[in-house]
Amino acid sequence: MSDFPASWQFRSPKARLALWFGWLCLVALFVWCWQVMNERTIWMFVQDAPKQAADIGGRMWPPRWSYLGELMVPLWDTLNMATLGTLLGVILAVPVAFMAARNTSPFPLILRPIALFIIVASRSINSLIWALLLVAILGPGLLAGIIAIGLRSIGFIGKLLYEGIEETDIRQVEAITATGASQAQVLNYAIVPQILPAFWGITVFRWDINIRESAILGLVGAGGLGLKLQNSLNTLAWPQVTLILLVILATVVLSEWVSAKVRAAII
Incomplete structure (x- = not known):
């Protein structure tokens, strides 16, 4: 019998294994979701989005204050x-x-x-x-x-x-x-x-x-x-x-x- 007491561990080996398995499932889910999003996204439109947003933003300013009465x-x-x-x-x-x-x-x-x-x-x-x-x-x-x-x-x-x-x-x-x-x-x-x-x-x-x-x-x-x-x-x-x-x-x-x-x- 060993003279040294067993060292305290925050998680048991089974708990650590379950934690790692959970993280593995989470990473796999993220990769699968990314693939689904990538297949259904037209990246050409995404690349052009900043230019389109700047164009619309320029058209939106200044506000039409004369329209306030109708609101x-x-x-x-x-x-x-x-x-x-x-x-x-x-x-x-x-x-x-x-x-x-x-x-x-x-x-x-x-x-x-x-x-x-x-x-x-x-x-x-x-x-x-x-x-x-x-x-x-x-x-x-x-x-x-x-x-x-x-x-x-x-x-x-x-x-x-x-x-x-x-x-x-x-x-x-x-x-x-x-x-x-x-x-x-x-x-x-x-x-x-x-x-x-x-x-x-x-x-x-x-x-x-x-x-x-x-x-x-x-x-x-x-x-x-x-x-x-x-x-x-x-x-x-x-x-x-x-x-x-x-x-x-x-x-x-x-x-x-x-x-x-x-x-x-x-x-």
Whole structure:
């Protein structure tokens, strides 16, 4: 028997072998993806891209400031689309969140899987896809954009809200239950007060995100600034494109500032 103790190793031989195998698989995946991309890429266009980008950039400057007056109504439509879509998403997401949470779902074996499926489905489909489907069903206009924003918001609000519901302090629930309160009273006096700050924070945060998304939904016919952007791109009116992008940037920055202030005041 050796007098020297066995040296400590960070990983066992099997763990090191598994790590190296994982890295080998990752490198192989990267090489395969590079080959697929290389086969489907026309490198002549890529080499010419800097020249084309410089040419378009020269046409985009200076912005056409006289076009600003025509953007006020689409900007207002974009803000309304984001606000009403967020409100619709909140109305639909709140009951879904309570059904998805383990501690509030009335029938966990039935309603909880359904609620989780709704949340996953909403988060899996981008708002542009929702808008494309709704424009095909309802026709172009703000209504399709509002519903698309609302359907997309269900997954975001519902997931964060049901996680907040599950993290509520059980001691407050037990204290209210011990008084002989009904299930509705427990919900109203023990759970809702705990999640209310998170609820408002999530809502404002989602409204901020929806302003960014609603600004481009017009590209598929949902109205707002995106529609003006699509028309300017189709007519190669590059100075107008620059102005629209600046308006979108200013709107997003302002909404981010408002969102941060509101969340700081609430939380």
